Amino acid sequence: MSKGIFIIATDTGVGKTIISAGLLCLLLKNKYRAAYFKPVASGEVESGGAKASADAAFVKCAAGFSEDPELVTPFAFADAVAPHLAARLAGRRIDPDVIQKRLNELKNRYDIIVAEGAGGLAVPLNDEGYMQYDLIRELGFSCLLVSRAGLGTINHTLLTLGFARNAGLTIKGIVISGAGQTLIEEDNIATIKKLSGIKAIFTLPAIDAVDTEKLQPGNLQDAFEQSIHIDDIVALMETI
Ligand SMILES: Nc1ncnc2c1ncn2[C@@H]1O[C@H](COP(=O)(O)OP(=O)(O)OP(=O)(O)O)[C@@H](O)[C@H]1O
Ligand SMILES: [Mg+2]
Structure with a gap:
């Protein structure tokens, strides 16, 4: 039986990959059998002379986690655009059954799965309205929310928490990424602690x-x- 958490964020480019990679670093250092999973990914980078899915490549270089790319990133698209568009441009269809099968394979090999979403929660994965929050719920994950530290984050964080609740998802904790010690940032953290109802x-x-x-x-x-x-x-x- 494996355990896991799904890393989501208030938006794209907030820090999900940084958090995923950092958690993998700590998990592997502490001898947990842990894997990174990015079911749907857009964008490639040059890694070791070949094209690789960008976020998985970062987790590999930052945390040393390496696995069969078919398992780690079942739907990897070259174009760095929204998943439904990336899939359309590639002439493919994001199939939740394939994602579940690859996840099952990872669960056979690892005790802990750190999964990373694409962008925010309300992200369509196809042209028929199948959404990222549907996928997370069907895979059985609860979530860790990554939020920005600066101006605007109280609104984005509370909106995401309310949206997640309506979508039937559980957010177990929040990571505020890139936090400094300005008045705004310190107050954002205190206000999110007060208003979110999240302890962790x-x-x-x-x-x-x-x-x-x-x-x-x-x-x-x-x-x-x-x-x-x-x-x-x-x-x-x-448990997932
Ligand atoms: N704690 C932090 N310290 C420094 N920079 C940060 C931090 N958190 C986020 N960033 C900045 O935000 C950028 C985007 O982070 P990241 O790639 O992890 O976002 P993401 O949420 O995974 O995006 P995507 O939706 O594309 O997967 C980083 O390259 C970095 O410049
Ligand atoms: Mg990312």
Whole structure:
């Protein structure tokens, strides 16, 4: 039996891959048998002389996690556009049954699955209205929400929490990524703690020289070791 968590965010480009990679670093360092899973991914990078799905390539370079790309990223598209459009351009259809089969395969091999979504929750995965939140619910994951630290994040975080609840999803915790010590950022954290109703709120500081698109982990591992106790995250995971 495996446990897992689905990393979602208030928007695209907020820090899901950074959080996924950092959690994988800590899990592997603490000898957990853990895997990264990105069911639907748009965008490729050059890695080791070949094209690779961008987010999985970053997790590989930052955390050293490597697996059969067919299992890690069942639907990987070259174009860095929304999933339904990327699939249409590639002449493919995102099939939830295929995703479930690949996940089952990973569950046979690993005790912990850290899954990463594409963009935010209300993301269509095909042209018929099958949505990312449908997929997360059907796969049986609960979620960890990644939010920005700066101006606008209270609104985005509370909107996402309400939306998730209506979609039948459970958000077990929030990671505020790139948090500094400005008045706005400190108040955002305090206000989200007060209004969200979520007890497990983590803050990750701005990491020096990290860039997921350029496959630069910077000092990601140190930042996670100093900010996150991995057993607090494992405690949020549910059987999938
Ligand atoms: N804690 C942080 N410290 C420094 N930079 C950060 C931090 N969190 C996010 N960023 C910045 O945000 C960028 C995007 O992060 P990331 O690729 O993890 O987003 P994402 O949510 O996975 O995006 P996508 O929806 O494309 O998968 C990073 O390359 C980095 O520049
Ligand atoms: Mg990502």
